[in-house]
Amino acid sequence: MILHGKAYKFGDDVNTDYIIAGKYRSKGLDMKLLSTHLMEDLYPNFTDTIKSGDFIVAGKNFGCGSSREYAPKVIVEAGIGAVFAKSYARIFYRNAINSGLLVIECNTDLLDNGDTLEVDTAAGIMHDKTQDCVIPYNPIPEFISEIINAGGVISYLNENGDFKIK
């Protein structure tokens, strides 16, 4: 799969309260409505600014804090193509996989806000077209790839009946 989009760069330790503030959770399962508040405390009107397929780029420990699964789900709903970060908080990482959000671990130091990125997920390569540099990233473990390839953990379990760990 080849993805294209613009990079929106954030810092380290972007917590799930920044991704979607707890005060909006009363809106329950309406991800469309919730997604209008994505990142608003760090970047007002973020959802209005981005185009479908754009990327969130961050430093270390992306998604730390609360276990709220709203966080990856609103990122998906807002149309973000993938998240690139140096590292992720583990609960967020699991939630992202379960929600079908592509979360990629790589060195994001070289990327600048506004850069145009092209990502080849099969090859595990990101091309920063603005800076004309190529950044390889860590391949996703096989077991997790199987969940993503199934379209998320619900369809994985419905297909397999159980977790299949080799």
Add this chain to the structure above:
Amino acid sequence: MGKTIIEKILSSHSGNSVSAGELVVADVDFMMGHDFNGAMTIDVFKKLGRPRLAKPDNSIFVFDHAVPSPNEDYARMQQIIYEFAAEQGMKIYDVGEGICHQVIPEKGHVLPGSLIVGSDSHTCSYGALGALSTGVGSTDLAIALSTGKLWFKVPETIRVNFSGKLPLGVYAKDLALYTVKEFTADGASYLAMEFHGEPIRELSIDGRLTLCNMGIEMGAKTATIEADDKTAEWLRSRTNKEYSPVLADYDASYKTVKNIDISSLVPQIALPHQVDNVVPITSVKNIPVHSLLLGTCTNGRLEDLRIAASILKNQVVKKGVHLYVTPASRQILLEAIKEGLIEIFLNAGAVIEPPSCGPCGGVCGGIPGDGENMLSTANRNFKGRAGNSKSFVYLGSPATIAASAITGFITDPRDFL
């Protein structure tokens, strides 16, 4: 080679002898959700195609985050949980029973050596009783509810050996904040933590729950303390189930071993807006507080209320300052009434809220105004965490909250001892 606590618990629950780095599918002993994400969990559960809970007697929802419901939207989300629980014959701890991370251990659902998941990041708290407990999202909780199992990667472990004795006026919360500072907000990412040493043995179960509660603030999957005589004594009146404590092997392999001497620790404060932005209180000068929160899953226990009451006795909360008290459970509230603590708080001018998360979740119970400073015993001070991104949240111990409520400024509690 020997095993860490988490390697042993994941081995016993997966039927294989496993070590760090391996993937396992493990039997989950107990699972917990709450009103903030219950509706999403139920939505996923219904998509998984298994009509009934795998372990109905060990599956519970707790109503603690937005209670009593502050508006019609929350009320609707809570109705979804009531309906599901009724259909499934599932137990709930309803509004007023308390905060999940107090109620679940208090009701005897946490046994040393057990494996527990909860759809709340602070589920790591129950490591205080020697369990492997970890926070998961709604989908993972739904899978556990549906199958009784979940996959895990066996993490490496950081071992922390504490030594020394907590000085007067310095408490488990200060120890927890200092530990977060030492390891930083992602210092234990993808890892487990074990807390060892004499000061840990000295901590009450309340204090151990405070410390383990903040394991997630370093990114830890779980934070565990070996069960001992104190654990057994605490559990005696709460459960008659049998259990075997799981201890780390002497030759277990750790990612890191860190020694922390706490002999000269002073009260600690986390400054906005990061939990690891921790400084000694002696370096904090002239910071006014507009509201204070004594409670939450970190510090709403009886010991915390006793410490705060000992400082607030015959004192009054500074005029114009609001002190909110949220006992962590109904049982704690009852005990606090019997001991006269609630009378002390009320006479001082505090506001007693129902046993619940209070304003910590940012939806009810005392959301700060623009530009206001809230000093809280909670575990997070993220921008907007208390419901207003234009406010500032500071974190400290129950003693620090009590002293600061009297003066209206962030105050070293040792001045009041």
